[in-house]
Every structure is written in C-alpha cells, then in structure tokens.
Amino acid sequence: xxxxxxxxxxxxxxxxxxxxxxxxxxxxxxxxxxxxxxxxxxxxxxxxxxxxxxxxxxxxxxxxxxxxxxxxxxxxxxxxxxxxxxxxxxxxxxxxxxxxxxxxxxxxxxxxxxxxxxxxxxxxxxxxxxxxxxxxxxxxxxxxxxxxxxxxxxxxxxxxxxxxxxxxxxxxxxxxxxxxxxxxxxxxxxxxxxxxxxxxxxxxxxxxxxxxxxxxxxxxxxxxx
Amino acid sequence: xxxxxxxxxxxxxxxxxxxxxxxxxxxxxxxxxxxxxxxxxxxxxxxxxxxxxxxxxxxxxxxxxxxxxxxxxxxxxxxxxxxxxxxxxxxxxxxxxxxxxxxxxxxxxxxxxxxxxxxxxxxxxxxxxxxxxxxxxxxxxxxxxxxxxxxxxxxxxxxxxxxxxxxxxxxxxxxxxxxxxxxxxxxxxxxxxxxxxxxxxxxxxxxxxxxxxxxxxxxxxxxxxxxxxxxxxxxxxxxxxxxxxxxxxxxxxxxxxxxxxxxxxxxxxxxxxxxxxxxxxxxxxxxxxxxx
Numbered sequence: 001x002x003x004x005x006x007x008x009x010x011x012x013x014x015x016x017x018x019x020x021x022x023x024x025x026x027x028x029x030x031x032x033x034x035x036x037x038x039x040x041x042x043x044x045x046x047x048x049x050x051x052x053x054x055x056x057x058x059x060x061x062x063x064x065x066x067x068x069x070x071x072x073x074x075x076x077x078x079x080x081x082x083x084x085x086x087x088x089x090x091x092x093x094x095x096x097x098x099x100x101x102x103x104x105x106x107x108x109x110x111x112x113x114x115x116x117x118x119x120x121x122x123x124x125x126x127x128x129x130x131x132x133x134x135x136x137x138x139x140x141x142x143x144x145x146x147x148x149x150x151x152x153x154x155x156x157x158x159x160x161x162x163x164x165x166x167x168x169x170x171x172x173x174x175x176x177x178x179x180x181x182x183x184x185x186x187x188x189x190x191x192x193x194x195x196x197x198x199x200x201x202x203x204x205x206x207x208x209x210x211x212x213x214x215x216x217x218x219x220x221x222x223x224x225x
Numbered sequence: 226x227x228x229x230x231x232x233x234x235x236x237x238x239x240x241x242x243x244x245x246x247x248x249x250x251x252x253x254x255x256x257x258x259x260x261x262x263x264x265x266x267x268x269x270x271x272x273x274x275x276x277x278x279x280x281x282x283x284x285x286x287x288x289x290x291x292x293x294x295x296x297x298x299x300x301x302x303x304x305x306x307x308x309x310x311x312x313x314x315x316x317x318x319x320x321x322x323x324x325x326x327x328x329x330x331x332x333x334x335x336x337x338x339x340x341x342x343x344x345x346x347x348x349x350x351x352x353x354x355x356x357x358x359x360x361x362x363x364x365x366x367x368x369x370x371x372x373x374x375x376x377x378x379x380x381x382x383x384x385x386x387x388x389x390x391x392x393x394x395x396x397x398x399x400x401x402x403x404x405x406x407x408x409x410x411x412x413x414x415x416x417x418x419x420x421x422x423x424x425x426x427x428x429x430x431x432x433x434x435x436x437x438x439x440x441x442x443x444x445x446x447x448x449x450x451x452x453x454x455x456x457x458x459x460x461x462x463x464x465x466x467x468x469x470x471x472x473x474x475x476x477x478x479x480x481x482x483x484x485x486x487x488x489x490x491x492x493x494x495x496x497x498x499x500x501x502x503x504x505x506x507x508x509x510x511x512x513x514x515x516x517x
Binding site for chain 1: 336353354371373399404408409426429430431444446448449450466468485486
C-alpha cells in the first residue's frame with residue numbers, strides 16, 4: 001500500500017512536472033528503484049493476489065487452453081474455449097464464457113521514460129470476472145498494477161478483439177462491441193453500451209446508462225446517459 | 226536482372242534498366258526496384274540513392290528523374306507484386322535458410338510453436354504461451370513476445386484485377402534489442418528479400434497488426450489495436466495511440482505523436498502531433514474547430 005501511494009504520488013502532475021524530477025540525479029535514482037522493484041516484487045509471496053487456485057464444477061475447458069491452476073480461481077459452469085490463456089491472479093465467477101484465443105491477466109502497458117530509456121512497471125494485480133460474463137474471441141484483459149484488480153461486472157459482454165486495459169472497472173450489464181480499445185484505469189458504469197471500433201482514452205469515467213455509437217473516440221468524462 | 230525480362234505484358238517499359246533487389250521507398254538495398262502511385266513519393270525517390278528502377282502510373286512517368294529506369298502500369302502495386310511472384314524462384318531474391326540458433330538462456334514456453342529452421346533467438350529472450358514464430362525470424366537479446374502473438378506470419382495482400390497467385394514471402398522479421406510485444410499481436414514477414422523491423426526498446430501493446438516490410442524506429446510506443454500497413458517507416462521515439470490506422474508506404478517522422486483513433490494517409494514530418502480521421506496537424510485542427 002505504501003509503495004502504491006508513493007507510485008501514484010510520483011505519477012501526479014505536481015510531482016511529475018516539477019524541476020526536481022527532471023534532474024539527471026533524480027532520473028537515475030528513480031530508474032534504479034523501479035528496476036529493483038521490477039526484479040524483486042514479482043518474486044515475493046506478498047505480491048501474489050491469489051494464494052491458492054480452485055476449480056468449480058460443470059466447467060467445459062478445452063485441452064488447448066493454458067491456465068495457471070495454482071493461482072487462478074474458476075467458478076462453476078464456465079466455458080473456456082481453445083487456446084485461451086489465463087494468467088495468475090485471476091478470479092472468474094460462475095457461468096462465464098471465454099472465446100478462442102483470449103488472453104486474461106496479461107501484463108499491462110505502463111512504462112516510464114527515465115534517463116533516456118523505457119522502464120516498464122511490473123504489474124502485480126489481477127483480474128476479477130464476475131458471473132454471467134461473456135468474453136469474445138481474441139479479447140485481451142490486462143491485469144492491474146499493485147494490489148488492485150481489473151474488474152468486469154455481472155452479465156457484461158465483451159465482444160471480439162476488445163482490449164480491456166489495466167486497472168479498468170466495468171460495471172454490470174455493459175456491452176462492449178468488437179475491436180473497441182479501452183485505455184487503462186477507466187471506470188465504466190452500469191448498463192453502458194459501447195459500439196464497434198470505439199477508442200476510449202485512459203483514466204476517464206463513463207457514467208451509468210451511457211450509449212457510445214460505433215467508431216467514436218472518447219477522450220473526456222461522460223456524465224449522464 | 227533487367228526490368229524488361231520479368232515484367233508482365235500489361236506493364237509498359239519506358240526506360241529499361243538493371244535492378245538487383247526489391248524494396249520500399251524507405252529501404253536501402255542495393256539497386257532496388259520500388260513502386261509508387263502518389264505524386265508525393267517522387268521526392269522520396271529522388272532522395273533515396275539506392276533506387277534504380279520504379280514502377281509507376283502513366284501520369285507520373287514524366288516526373289520521374291531521367292537517371293532512374295521506369296515502367297508504367299495503371300496499377301503499379303499489382304505489377305510490383307506480380308514481379309515478386311516471379312522473382313521468388315531465384316535464390317538471389319530470397320533470404321537463405323539457416324539452422325535454428327537459440328540461446329540457452331532463452332525461455333520458451335512448451336506451447337509455443339517455433340519454425341524448424343531459420344530462427345535466431347538471442348540472450349534472455351522470453352517466448353510466452355501459444356506464440357507462433359515463423360521462418361526467417363531474428364529476435365535480439367532481452368526481447369519478450371507475449372501470449373498468442375504471431376511473429377513472421379504469412380502476409381496476405383489484395384490480389385487485385387490481375388488475380389495474382391498467393392505470393393510466398395522471401396523476407397523475414399527482425400526484432401531488435403529489448404522489444405516488448407504484448408498479447409495477440411501479428412507481425413508479417415517481408416514479401417521481398419529484407420526484414421520487417423521493430424527497433425530497439427520499442428513496445429507494442431495488445432492486438433496490433435504490423436504489415437510486411439514495415440520499419441519501426443527505436444523507443445516507439447504503439448498502443449493497442451493499431452493497424453500499420455505494408456512498407457511503412459515509423460521514426461524513433463514516436464507515440465502511436467490506440468486504434469490508429471497507418472496507410473501503406475508512408476513515412477512517420479521522429480518524435481511524432483499520433484493521437485487516439487487517428488487515420489494517417491500521408492507522410493508526417495518530425496516532431497508533429499496529428500489527430501482525427503483523417504489526421505491533420507493539431508494546430509490546424511484547433512483552428513478548424515474554432516472556426517465552426
């Protein structure tokens with residue numbers, strides 16, 4: 001929690017844009033800290049969100065699906081199709097369907113440019129998929145950073161080749177149509193309908209009942225349905 | 226090789242000449258043959274000393290410099306790939322196979338499928354679940370290819386009115402040092418003898434499609450859902466937002482910034498910020514919006 005607070009403080013505009021952060025000494029110091037964190041944190045047991053995996057009853061899991069059973073919790077009556085990859089720290093509810101080639105819990109896309117090099121931020125969070133969710137083929141759901149979860153609410157539909165970025169919270173009964181990209185840390189309310197090939201910027205929130213037509217680019221908060 | 230010996234009958238030779246490789250407007254293979262159908266590309270042809278032959282439209286023929294051998298065709302792109310489908314039979318136009326060279330420190334998941342020959346994996350390379358690595362792929366040290374990605378996939382091109390056969394690619398893919406390819410990406414092999422290249426420390430998010438012969442510069446960040454056409458040059462330190470589409474054979478300058486959902490169909494200079502569908506300079510975009 002302390003690390004998480006420190007990271008968010010460093011990311012905030014007041015600190016990130018200050019002259020102190022742009023000095024070469026500070027850049028090399030943060031680079032060294034982040035590199036050390038990336039090496040050590042994934043190896044510690046404290047950072048494992050799911051301590052032990054479990055598998056419910058009545059599941060139809062294709063043999064080509066690759067699931068880290070030691071660190072994944074799967075509920076009852078789920079359908080997991082061919083070549084699905086489910087990484088560790090994932091919690092899946094009941095009656096969930098995951099289409100062919102989907103990747104759940106992959107590494108998020110968060111990098112810091114420090115001293116002329118890109119340093120990735122190791123993602124230690126996980127993914128929670130609630131009951132009755134349907135995830136289409138080739139969709140990607142990234143895990144969240146630190147101790148948080150990327151969440152997909154009850155009865156939501158995520159269609160083909162949708163990108164759900166790291167740390168996103170999707171509410172209940174949400175429909176996200178094909179090839180839509182949702183940036184990291186976005187909050188989507190209940191009963192939101194997002195059309196085909198939309199692009200939703202990172203860090204914004206869409207309120208309950210909103211409808212976004214096909215091919216829309218959303219870069220600011222949407223309030224009201 | 227002389228131009229007149231290989232071109233189809235529908236293509237008219239204006240100035241016959243020698244070529245020894247096929248390439249793009251941005252590549253630098255010796256004595257290369259390229260195609261163009263856009264007037265904006267003439268300057269690029271003049272600036273590239275490696276180009277010895279050009280296939281272009283009849284309207285652009287007078288604008289091609291006299292020292293460059295020229296052929297005209299109503300559809301130059303089709304004529305270029307028709308020529309490649311013939312040249313693929315000649316060993317000098319194909320990358321030669323070599324035995325696999327896999328570093329002992331490379332981590333390869335058992336479910337990954339790696340071609341039986343012509344694959345080179347450097348030190349500390351990580352290949353995750355269900356990854357497919359095709360022939361003629363070179364991955365340098367420290368690179369990561371994440372789940373369900375395909376490196377060196379078979380490039381499918383629109384075959385057009387000439388109804389060409391499916392062209393077997395003769396090039397490969399090269400990922401430079403510390404490249405990070407996330408899940409469900411697809412990178413096509415180059416059609417001609419050369420590489421689709423991803424520069425060092427470039428990072429690609431999920432669900433991207435990179436066309437054949439594209440060259441991506443160093444330290445580029447490419448967000449999710451980006452589609453890059455064939456033979457595109459992306460400069461160093463460029464940021465490409467989610468759901469961006471780049472047209473084929475265009476050049477993106479160094480340190481550029483392409484915002485979310487843009488569609489780029491023309492060349493971009495260095496240090497430019499473009500947005501919208503079709504993408505225009507941000508300052509011009511603001512003027513247009515204020516004028517409405």
